[in-house]
Amino acid sequence: MTPPHPHHPEPAADPRARLRRAIEHLDHVLPGQAPILNFVHHNTLHGFQHLPFETALEEAEKVTGIHAFWPEETFRRHFAAGRIAADELEATLDARAELDPDEILAMAGDTPITRREVLRISLLHGLEALTPAQLIWRIEEEGALRHVHPGVTQEPRTGRTSSPLPELWAACLDLFGLGEFRLHPEELLDLSQTQAETLSLRSRDGAATGVNQAMREHALARVEKDAADIGQGLSLGEWLRRLTGRDTLATVRPLLIRLGAAHLDEGLAAWNPPERDRGLWASFRALAARDANWLLAELPGAHETLAALPEDPLDAILAALERLGIPDLRREGYLARIALEIPGWSGQFNWRHHQPRYAANREAPADLADWLALRLTVDGLWLSELCRKTWALDARLDTLAAYFRANPCEYLARAAYHAGELPEYLATFARRLLADTHLQRASLESWRGLADLIWTWQHSTETGRGAHDGAWRIFVLAQHLGLSAADVQALGSTQGGRLLEVLDELSPTQRGMIWLSAYENHYRDAVFAALRENRGRGRWATRAARPEAQVIFCMDDREEAIRRHLEEHNPRIETLGAAGFFGVAMNWRGLDDAEVTPLCPVVVAPAHEVREIPRPGAEQTRLIHDRRRSLSGALNRLFHQEIRRNLFTSHLLIDALAPLVAPLLGLRTFLPLALERIARRIGERFTPAVPTQLALTAADDGQPATPEAPRLGLTDHEQADRVAGFLRNTGLTDGFAPLVVLAGHGSISRNNPHLAAYDCAACSGRHGGPNARAFAAMANRPEIRELLAQRGISIPQDTWFLGSEHNTCDEEILWYDLADLPASHRPAHAKLVVELDHARRWSAHERCRRLASAPRRPGLKQALRHIVGRAADFSQARPELGHATNAFAVVGRRSVTQGAFFDRRVFLISYDPTQDPDGKIVEGILLNVGPVGAGINLEYYFSTVNNERFGCGSKTPHNVTGLFGVMEGASSDLRTGLPRQMAEIHEAMRLQLVVEQTEEVLGAIYRRQPAIQELVGNAWLHLSAIHPETGELSVFAPGTGFVPWHGKPHTLREVEKSPDWYAGHSEPLPPVLIRQPDLLLTRDTSSPPLEKGGRGDFSGDPTRQGLKIPPNPPLRKGGTGDVLYA
């Protein structure tokens, strides 16, 4: 939006401009999830990424109220399971210098009690304050005065005998002057003389005023505090909910969602709202007058408000805020508050607002301002109805605040009642009084009476340190510290109070951070120990001998297993990893696609289009293919849309189709795999596949291709740039194998709205196969080879590139352009296919161990059948586990990681530091991999630690909405983040990025790259260096720089093959070394000679090379007998 007076830009004075800026600013706090078909992992707290991790999480909690760490019980469970060691926890405590852990807080006899001790106990055992009701429960039901607190290991301190618990409890009560403590609030029905005197003294806070006066003052202070919180922590609606128990949002939300969803819909509804192309607000204005809701709900003033709706949503927002009496300064906060009350929908409007080029915006432009204007307008109507009915007042902040200032007793009583904090006897009273208010019978007097009672009750327990928060915590602490009653008495109230202060010293965020760091460090040390032990064991540090084949997978953590199994099976194969778009950013248009799809990381806008076209001679097939396809498409549409959409024709269709559908449904449920296979066979027969190739090469017209003016195809130079760039990045510039396979990946499953979340994150949540195919096609062109040779990369003429795609869900591998494969390479390819087939079976086998419904200790065949069956089963809510458990990334040669088992938890990015002395290459890689890896990792982190708020909850009640998201049921917020089924086994920790490069080079990159500074310096991911020559590991500490890592001496076991380690285990496993075969690779002389000649013109047969292929993996003991080796 341009300011109206360019010469006098005074945005601060213009309320509309300020409002617009405030709305733009909401981008930082709203969920940034794209429509679900374009799901791409991103940092859930992206708006806070400019802050250090800890601060960011704290700030986010302030704004959204969501605690972004695992609950402490979870950490304690991990502690109990040995996933966090006691010394690791203490080390993280000690690392917080500001805590002064050695300070002596008190003396128990002659032994000091240090802060470290108290904090450790508090972390390990909780010691949170209880509510009075919980205290009753602990004492009366759980026998806390009879049994020692669970988890107490400390023997009584030397020289003292432990005292019986009741004695200790009495001593603790004494510490807080609670000699006459009563557990039950009902006992306050009749105050005894002394009781009343104590209470009355306490409740006046030492002031000389009367009890009633003190209560009024307290209530007034609370009114002021809450009224001041409107626009920060509270919306007006939420405030009124707390005072009346009526949730206007629950009434308003379905209406808002109906309108909002109808506007954003991307093709589910057959009938769209009027004026949709002019935005939601215009459309609402067109409908509002025709809507009878307002009339039926008897909303006061609705008619006037709706008749005078301004044309501009910004004006509407201003008017609505004015009506609600929100002061100028708090407007921004108020908007954020109400936007965050329906975060998913607000976020979707915001996302579309910030993606003007998104296709659906052409029909229905989305603006967050429209949504907020609608929200405020409709909200206002119901709020005013509520206020009119309850107090005969307008729903204005100032009016309401004035009323409560005059009626503080009512305020106190209402707030206490609706917060659910009152004991039964008071709640009954309050309920009665509220019922009376409805009949306008409750008087000032009765409110005062109730408020007095509440005050009495509160002060019987709450002033200063009461039993439930003071005495109880000291009681438990004393048990853990091994103090006796006499020790406690000796503490006195000063030291006792000091101990309590220390218990509260750590904020929830700090506590979460301490736990998280200890948890991360535990796993990091295990991985680093493995990397250290593995030094010098891994193959392919140099390619002294020519590998039999090279397979380049995506860096994806899910590919670690298949790579490991492939290498274990045939050590002469080298595998590499790279971001799965293989350096080819393109708009892809497949044979059957109506539109292009960008296949590259989201931050990149492709400047080239690549199309799939029929091979010469396939025109006839194409014709049949198209005709049949449109026929099956029509049938599909008939079944999925027309039957749902129509009335009478549906009747006929239903009656006709049902006899067919009934058995089909049975098959789909009971024999999904069989049905899938039959359906596929019929599909292939019915719609013949068209042999295709890529329209890849464009003539050089001298113009640069840009995202705005994309080029159809790439010029030779552009192709050579991409191929050379990619090869240099991965370090694959020499030692080319005869067969180099690029394996993109994707995931196909049956009944899964979050399908895109399982796909390749480097391809914007799509399949990476076409990129692999395009890369291979470019790299095979003699012209490109020529250009590459000029740039110093000489690819032997007998090297052939092949594109393929790995389906991570059912482990299937698709091959592209096999028709072009020279005959000379066919045997090598055939052999590789067999070997890959073997590897994918083992990959399936390994995956089974983490799937509860998979057979335990399956055979190979059985494992694959299970995995494939899962993908075909439409009842399966967990077709695969996605990136769950991803934990670290290694940028370096395969030799760093090869030879160890990393449990599918590592992103592997190939990079050769020896070819990159100045770090230019690794800089590019970090800029690419850092955000992608951190995005995946952090999305998983947040969706795991609080799945209900950051994730989208369980899949089971999900309901696909507008083809862009899911709701729970039919009128909930739009759910963002990952479903529980994806995140449930994830281990929430930040990504540990290990780079094989010197500290100096990495330090220099850090200093010059703001993007890296943001991620690493703010600790959203951890960076470590592994020295290319010495193998020394060092950890980057923000603010300090690289610090050498000296883990505990750690001898890892070595196993023959990875199944020996994981078989029979379903829990996460630490790394282990895998026996490396004794391969004298340098003796390999059978590699084809690198001589000039025509393509494929070589004589060596790669399947019969001189060296022994290592034996197949041994049969596991106790296997089921159907282990199959390819």
Add this chain to the structure above:
Amino acid sequence: MPEILVALIPALPFLAALLIGGGAVTGWLDGERCEKTTGRIALGAAAISFFLALALLYLRSTGQAPEQMELGTWLTSGAYRIALNFRADAPGLALSLVGSYFSLLVARFSVNYMHREPGYHRFFALLSLFGGAMNLLALGGNATLTFMGWEIAGLCSYLLIAYAYDRDTASRNATRVFVTNRLGDAGFVLGIVLSFVWLGGIDWPVILDHAAHLTPVQATVVAGCFLLAAAAKSAQGPFAPWIARALEGPTPSSAFSYGAVMVHAGVFLLLRLEPLFEQSPPAMALLAALGLFTALYGFLCGLVQTDVKSALMFSTLGQVGLMFLACGLGWWTLATWHMAAHAVLRGYQFLSAPSLMHQTLGRRTRPVAPALAGQRALYAAALQRFWLEPFLDWLLVRPVQNLSRDLEAFDERAVNRLVGLPSPAVRALSSLAQWEEQRLGALQRAQHVGSAPGLFGRSTQTAAALLHVFEERWILHGVSHGWIGPGRRLGHLLNRLEQRLAQPRYAFTLVIILLLAAT
């Protein structure tokens, strides 16, 4: 023999529900490790039940089983006897087959889908119970047995909608659905009573055979009662809104209850009562009108739905409306086929709803004709579902709520006092403030006891005490709770009474009372 077989069809799922429910309560079935056991029990019972239903179909079609089968007597009380009998007529068989087929499919589906859900065992217990209830409903040989199935199914649907009872919307919607359905149940119960009185029995053959002897008015009344029940269960006409609220449960339960099976129970009841309805042209006309209305309602609302489940739900409403219409027009066979066919197809669509966007490959639904697209008022009406729910709220729910609140207050303030119930204890509570007041008073008393020697002293003291009382009673307290207010408050009270009596609900109540007095 066939009667035992037919009894087992509902009995097995009931048994499974009992086993799973009991297991979950006693802790025998608990947590993830017992999921397999629970799944097997539910699946086994559903499978046997389905095959028994197939066997029954075979026996019936080969004439080896009679239409009405009696197992024994359930209960007798004087002339009143309810038999334990079953009926396997065409609509009954159709519903039973579809019901047990879906029981089986949904149980299999849920084994994977509900894995690791808290409440896994509860879900399967409910699923089995629901499956049994549908079969009892379909195969019950008398109106009471059918009604039992009817009620248990309703209860299950309530518990399944509120499956995630920690979510506010879910539990609120479940309650609303439950209450709405009870209106229909009233019709069913009344229908049973009238059948007993006018037709001499509640066994279906008695009702159906004797229907011909009813006077047209009687026939219309009885048919009307059952029609009310059927309309509520199948969400027809004014009852339509409940079904849109029923989508809060997990996908398989939505598919089972609302897509495939339970929503057709109303149609089934109509089909079974065909001879009764044929006796009453007004009931048939009402049936057709209701069906047509709902069909159009479902169709129009369905066009604007933007989420898959609602879209399917409104489409279901439209089709069930057509079934009512067909019944009203006397096309009973068509309605039977449509019922079974629709159940299967819609069930499939519900189960595969999560992948709709992938199945349609992002292609949008065919837009409505431009002539319709331009109808803004109609669009607003369709989007707001013709305001059926707010309208009913305004017409019925809110007045009833207010009336009940007034009655409660009346009870407490007038009736309780009259009959001498103790007033609540809270009135006798002491608060600190009260105590302080007392203490201040006590101090004053203590002062005058100690410092009053001689006659003069005493008289001064008495005067002071009187003045104190005066001050205390009339001046200090006067403003808020003394004697100044009452007159004003009495005036207020009268005003309010007048206002209240002028409100429609009281006027309505008065009219009803007058009518009752007149009859």
